[in-house]
Amino acid sequence: MSDLTELYQALIIDHGRHPRNFCVSDHANCVLEGFNPLCGDRLTLYVTEKNNVIEGITFKGEGCAISMASASMMTEALSGKTVAEAQEIFKLFHEMVTEDSDKDFEALLGKLSALSGVTKYPARVKCATLSWHTLVAALAHSDKPVSTE
Ligand code: ZN
Numbered sequence: 584m585s586d587l588t589e590l591y592q593a594l595i596i597d598h599g600r601h602p603r604n605f606c607v608s609d610h611a612n613c614v615l616e617g618f619n620p621l622c623g624d625r626l627t628l629y630v631t632e633k634n635n636v637i638e639g640i641t642f643k644g645e646g647c648a649i650s651m652a653s654a655s656m657m658t659e660a661l662s663g664k665t666v667a668e669a670q671e672i673f674k675l676f677h678e679m680v681t682e683d684s685d686k687d688f689e690a691l692l693g694k695l696s697a698l699s700g701v702t703k704y705p706a707r708v709k710c711a712t713l714s715w716h717t718l719v720a721a722l723a724h725s726d727k728p729v730s731t732e
Pocket of ligand 1: 650
């Protein structure tokens with residue numbers, strides 16, 4: 584195992600055990616629930632969006648280490664981004680975990696590329712993408728909870 588793989592696994596374990604931005608936000612204007620019945624992951628996202636800029640994202644919920652780590656890393660990666668930038672990052676992230684692509688995701692996505700190993704475990708893809716699908720729906724001002732089924 585390379586040092587990088589070990590570093591990335593440590594990152595996922597750390598974020599899974601100690602998720603960042605793990606709280607309810609009172610001033611969020613896009614709040615939405617997401618559920619992954621396949622694994623039992625469940626979360627609520629609190630997004631504060633103003634003039635097409637994501638000022639902050641927090642979340643609460645419970646689930647496996649992959650779903651919690653992915654949500655936690657997403658909240659860090661997307662805070663301060665415009666909605667268009669967030670959608671672009673989501674597209675790249677989705678491609679990274681679902682397709683056999685030879686793009687340099689480490690250069691494109693930084694820390695988020697720690698989750699690239701998920702491609703090898705198709706059952707975990709929904710764990711990794713739950714928070715992202717929920718975010719996209721929240722930004723579209725949907726009030727319908729997201730289910731990965
Ligand atoms: Zn899961």
